[in-house]
Amino acid sequence: MLIALGVCGGIGAYKAVEVARGLQKRGHDVITVMTQSAARFVGPITFEAITRRRVITNQFDPGVNADIEHISVASSIDLLLIAPATANIIGKIANGIADDALSTLFVATRAPVLVAPAMNTQMFANEAVRRNLDTLVSRGVRFVEPGEGYLACGWIGKGRLAESDEIVAAAEAMLRPQGPLRGLRLLVTAGPTFEDVDPVRYIGNRSSGRMGFAIAGEAARRGAAVTLVAGPTSVEPPPVADVVRVRSAAEMHQAVLAMADEQQVVIMAAAVADYAPVERQAQKMTKDNESLTIVLKKTPDILGELGQRRIATGGGPLLVGFAAETEDVVRRASAKREQKHVDLIVANDVSRADAGFDVDTNAVTFVGPEGTETLPLQSKTRVASAILDRVEKLFVERAAERPAKAGHYDGR
Numbered sequence: 506m507l508i509a510l511g512v513c514g515g516i517g518a519y520k521a522v523e524v525a526r527g528l529q530k531r532g533h534d535v536i537t538v539m540t541q542s543a544a545r546f547v548g549p550i551t552f553e554a555i556t557r558r559r560v561i562t563n564q565f566d567p568g569v570n571a572d573i574e575h576i577s578v579a580s581s582i583d584l585l586l587i588a589p590a591t592a593n594i595i596g597k598i599a600n601g602i603a604d605d606a607l608s609t610l611f612v613a614t615r616a617p618v619l620v621a622p623a624m625n626t627q628m629f630a631n632e633a634v635r636r637n638l639d640t641l642v643s644r645g646v647r648f649v650e651p652g653e654g655y656l657a658c659g660w661i662g663k664g665r666l667a668e669s670d671e672i673v674a675a676a677e678a679m680l681r682p683q684g685p686l687r688g689l690r691l692l693v694t695a696g697p698t699f700e701d702v703d704p705v706r707y708i709g710n711r712s713s714g715r716m717g718f719a720i721a722g723e724a725a726r727r728g729a730a731v732t733l734v735a736g737p738t739s740v741e742p743p744p745v746a747d748v749v750r751v752r753s754a755a756e757m758h759q760a761v762l763a764m765a766d767e768q769q770v771v772i773m774a775a776a777v778a779d780y781a782p783v784e785r786q787a788q789k790m791t792k793d794n795e796s797l798t799i800v801l802k803k804t805p806d807i808l809g810e811l812g813q814r815r816i817a818t819g820g821g822p823l824l825v826g827f828a829a830e831t832e833d834v835v836r837r838a839s840a841k842r843e844q845k846h847v848d849l850i851v852a853n854d855v856s857r858a859d860a861g862f863d864v865d866t867n868a869v870t871f872v873g874p875e876g877t878e879t880l881p882l883q884s885k886t887r888v889a890s891a892i893l894d895r896v897e898k899l900f901v902e903r904a905a906e907r908p909a910k911a912g913h914y915d916g917r
């Protein structure tokens with residue numbers, strides 16, 4: 506596919522080089538269109554060397570108008586991706602201003618448009634910018650949300666250009682023909698649960714929510730109607746149809762069970778506490794005693810209950826669980842798949858420092874009906890994409906096997 510990569514003047518412009526490479530690695534042809542200010546951050550020659558195509562920086566370059574370049578590019582591209590997109594370009598394209606090569610291309614093309622904004626937190630929150638973003642959304646422009654963290658300007662907050670992997674995955678999702686997830690109701694759980702001991706203390710775990718959020722975001726990009734049930738996280742959830750915040754395993758149990766029957770796919774990436782205190786103390790506990798015993802009781806096994814429902818009814822959503830293990834990973838994950846009656850278990854070895862809890866990467870093994878498949882260490886965005894490829898395949902297979910129960914799997 507031919508993708509026009511629009512690059513604007515921001516510190517994130519250097520990441521656009523990785524985006525161009527990522528797109529190329531996936532077999533796409535990239536033509537770069539840079540604004541004048543982008544060319545002050547990264548030289549056009551860098552993109553030219555990578556893409557092996559002349560970089561467009563000016564619609565009035567000598568000779569360029571012989572074939573009216575912005576029109577010929579506009580009509581031949583499959584996607585216009587703008588990354589990083591500054592407040593300036595967002596304002597221009599929302600208002601039909603065409604005063605440079607990139608904004609003119611936007612006005613001239615009928616290709617789908619994907620925008621990855623990057624700017625200072627305050628600028629991103631500015632009312633005029635928000636209004637421009639809303640205008641673009643209402644016209645069908647899709648976005649890759651900026652990340653949170655330290656910004657080049659010294660602020661901390663939302664505004665950093667999304668990771669190049671995420672941008673490439675979003676671009677691919679837009680280019681993908683309508684997949685089996687389009688229109689499906691898909692529920693994802695993410696994050697930890699906190700089990701309160703007293704008003705200030707709780708038993709929790711190190712789940713950041715990143716793995717589940719990556720799945721939810723990718724499923725939404727593939728067109729699913731995503732409900733995200735998330736425990737307490739400091740990472741912000743992706744933009745999906747519905748986000749339900751819960752705190753404890755009991756709350757997650759209640760939320761998931763109440764919505765499960767409406768879903769066609771349920772993916773449980775949350776790290777749900779297995780035990781919770783029998784009693785929550787009404788007042789902060791004192792430290793008068795040398796030792797302290799807290800009696801715990803088992804929490805409901807949410808995924809296990811969904812599996813039991815399936816056995817009882819012979820229907821229900823496609824079920825995907827995770828298994829966080831520190832030893833004998835695949836054998837234990839296979840046992841969980843059997844016990845919980847789920848279609849697919851995603852096993853991760855959480856003893857590795859670079860996989861599992863609270864990192865951006867994961868290394869997983871799929872344990873499914875056709876055996877096991879181990880994937881290399883990669884970003885959680887890419888793991889999410891691989892999981893959803895698997896889900897799509899299983900979904901299509903199940904729908905073909907059980908046409909009589911198509912009501913559960915009819916892609917509504």
Ligand code: PMT
Pocket residue numbers: 695696697711712713714715716717754773774775776777778779804805806807808809825826827828829830841853855861862863864
């Ligand atoms: O959030 P991140 O920082 O990105 O980290 C990702 C992760 C490590 C949390 C994620 O990849 C992961 O492994 N999630 C599952 C963690 C877990 O609880 O595993 P488990 O083996 O204990 O549970 C097996 C399955 O049963 C899981 O799908 C779990 O959601 C589910 N479960 C567990 C207990 C319970 N009471 N109810 C459940 O439904």
